[in-house]
Amino acid sequence: MRSIAYAILIGLIGAAMLHIVLVLGLPRFSAEDAYSRVLGLFEMDSFFPLTRAPGTTGLSDDDPFLRVAVCGFSVAGGPVRFSAGGDVPFWSFAVYDSTSNEVFSMNDATAVQRKLDVIAATPRQLTELRKLPSDALGAAILVEMRDPEGYAVVRAMAPTQSFEENARDFLAKASCETFRAEN
Incomplete structure (x- = not known):
């Protein structure tokens, strides 16, 4: 006992x-979660390319065949449009909420004409977007964000040195901006 x-x-x-x-x-x-590290880049609403060596945030691009860029964003002020295009053998894209849960992902094989065109918005904003004429949205894929803040990751493949410039150009031209419909 x-x-x-x-x-x-x-x-x-x-x-x-x-x-x-x-x-x-x-x-x-x-x-030290991923979202806090992305916010530490001080680059909201634009893609920030990661480097091989971890920066002050601890984020790095450690895959030898992929070049990576991240963008912190908020849909509180309006929908956010992500776009990119270029001549790379493969690209992938993912949207995460502020708790680092994946909300949406795609790659070049599932994109229209191999171009990235995604609009993230709150449920209410999506309702308004669906009322717009179809040409205002183009071929954009609409993604619902229940959490107004999050981050996006875009990766471009550079399997050999000859693709390096194309991959870096793809990431440099990638955009992450508040969407404004032209009426």
Whole structure:
């Protein structure tokens, strides 16, 4: 009986210590999530190319065959349009919310004419966008953002040195801007 009580006491003390460590350590881990790191780039509403060496945010482009750029954005002030095009063998695109959950992804094989054209918006903004004439949106894919803030990642493949310039050009021309419909 005494050993059972001792085991329970040790278990409770261990659980309390673990709880204290987790509670005290949580702010450190929550400040280092991907969204916070993207915001640390100070580049809202434009794609920021990542480098091989991790910068001050800890974000880096560590794949030898892909060039990567990220864009932090908010749809609170209006829908955001992502676009890019160019001559690369492969590209991919993903939208994440502020908790780093993937909301949408696609690549060149699923895009119209291999061009990136996506508009992210709140449900209410999407309702308004759908009322616009079809030529105002073009071939844009509409993506619903339940969370008004997020970030987008675009990757361009450069399998050999000869594709390097095209991949960097693709990322340099990629845009992440508030969408304004011309009436």
